[in-house]
Amino acid sequence: MIKELNDNNYEEFIVEVSKPLFIDFYSQNCLPCQVLLKQLDFLDNYGENKIIICKVNVDENPKLSSKYMINSVPFCCTIDEHKNIKDICVGLNNGEKYLDMINTVLNKSDNSSFIKKLFS
Numbered sequence: 001m002i003k004e005l006n007d008n009n010y011e012e013f014i015v016e017v018s019k020p021l022f023i024d025f026y027s028q029n030c031l032p033c034q035v036l037l038k039q040l041d042f043l044d045n046y047g048e049n050k051i052i053i054c055k056v057n058v059d060e061n062p063k064l065s066s067k068y069m070i071n072s073v074p075f076c077c078t079i080d081e082h083k084n085i086k087d088i089c090v091g092l093n094n095g096e097k098y099l100d101m102i103n104t105v106l107n108k109s110d111n112s113s114f115i116k117k118l119f120s
Contacts, residue, residue, distance in 0.1 A: 002040050003054045007063040010056075018081055020105040022047070022098070023054045025068065025075040032092035033074045043098055050106055051078075078105040 005013060005023065014021075022043060026033035037055065044053040058065040058073055068077070076089045078101045087101045102108070 002044055003052055005054045005056045005061075005064065007061045010064055014079075014083065017052060020051045020081055020086075021054055021079040022051055022102055022105070023056060023077050023079065025056045025058050025065065025070050025073055027059050027073050028057065029059070030073050036074045036076070036092055039095060039098065042095070043102065046099060047102055047106070051102055076101065078102065080105050 003013070024033075024036060024040060026037060028034075040053050040055060047053060056064050058070050058075075068075070072090050074090075074092055076098065078086045080086050086105045089097055089101060
């Protein structure tokens with residue numbers, strides 16, 4: 001399930017969570033952001049409950065946008081279980097880039113079997 005983060009719930013959530021995170025910072029007025037938002041369910045399935053997929057609306061959450069120095073959206077990052085940023089991606093990319101980000105934070109080596117299953 002995709003978690004909606006905001007200025008009010010972020011600090012408590014980040015302290016309590018023990019899994020890695022994939023966070024998508026987006027704007028409702030951004031067409032590439034809307035394309036990526038449609039892919040979040042796919043990424044959530046790929047993560048097999050080992051990573052939490054989150055989204056943050058930058059227009060409604062200026063504190064989080066400032067904290068992560070968001071200047072352009074979509075902006076995605078992965079955070080490991082120790083609260084360290086592992087990877088950052090700015091702009092809309094192909095799905096494999098996001099899968100690679102998740103693989104890196106989960107220490108997985110390959111997504112080819114998942115992609116084959118998806119397209120077969």
